[in-house]
Amino acid sequence: xxxxxxxxxxxxxxxxxxxxxxxxxxxxxxxxxxxxxxxxxxxxxxxxxxxxxxxxxxxxxxxxxxxxxxxxxxxxxxxxxxxxxxxxxxxxxxxxxxxxxxxxxxxxxxxxxxxxxxxxxxxxxxxxxxxxxxxxxxxxxxxxxxxxxxxxxxxxxx
Numbered sequence: 001x002x003x004x005x006x007x008x009x010x011x012x013x014x015x016x017x018x019x020x021x022x023x024x025x026x027x028x029x030x031x032x033x034x035x036x037x038x039x040x041x042x043x044x045x046x047x048x049x050x051x052x053x054x055x056x057x058x059x060x061x062x063x064x065x066x067x068x069x070x071x072x073x074x075x076x077x078x079x080x081x082x083x084x085x086x087x088x089x090x091x092x093x094x095x096x097x098x099x100x101x102x103x104x105x106x107x108x109x110x111x112x113x114x115x116x117x118x119x120x121x122x123x124x125x126x127x128x129x130x131x132x133x134x135x136x137x138x139x140x141x142x143x144x145x146x147x148x149x150x151x152x153x154x155x156x157x158x
Contacts, residue, residue, distance in 0.1 A: 006035035007135045010065035010094075012085050013042040014078050015054070020071045020102060027124040034128045039064040055084060062088045066135035069127075070098045070116055072108050086115050095134035099127070 011024045021042065028036055040061055046053035058081075062068065068089055075082040089096050098116040100108050113119055117134055120126045129140035150157055 003035050006037045007131050008039045008064055008066045009036045009131060009135075010040045010062055010068035010089075011038070012069065012071050012074050012082055013040055014074060014081055015042050015045045017042050018071070018074065020073045020099075023102065023122070024069055024071070024099070024127070027122065027127050028131075030124045031128040036131065040068075054081075058085055059088050062094060063092055065094055067095045067097060067131055070096050070112055072098065072101050072106070072112055075109050075112060076106075083111070086112075090115070097127075097130045097134055 009028070011021050013021050021040075025038060028034060044057055044061075046057050049056070062085060068085075070082065070086060086096060088094075095118075096116040098108055098112045098119045100119065100121050102122055108119060118130050120130050132138040132140050
């Protein structure tokens with residue numbers, strides 16, 4: 001993944017930019033050297049055609065992505081529509097990443113846990129790593145480096 005080849009990301013939406021929807025992209029923006037394109041377009045609300053037009057628009061958006069985030073908060077509000085988006089993703093072999101409800105005040109619905117490839121917390125590194133794994137199959141094993149003041153590689157500093 002590079003600036004010339006960004007990951008195409010879809011986040012579930014109901015043609016509104018919910019707090020969780022906006023939060024996904026705020027978190028991704030904070031990751032250094034992580035390049036993505038948001039292919040979810042809540043502003044593309046079909047003006048005619050009813051429910052079928054809405055479904056057709058969602059299908060087109062999901063087909064463009066490499067992986068998608070499933071936001072449990074939307075599932076509580078619009079279960080059928082989120083279930084439809086997960087069905088479209090599965091039919092198009094798009095890997096899904098569920099993000100636990102923000103703030104840890106609710107449980108992730110079991111259907112989402114069962115149908116997604118990964119369940120993560122609201123953490124910018126976890127989100128970027130999950131996208132790398134699910135969209136591109138990249139190994140994201142990282143080592144945390146801890147710095148202990150007063151010590152270097154050879155031991156205590158005198």
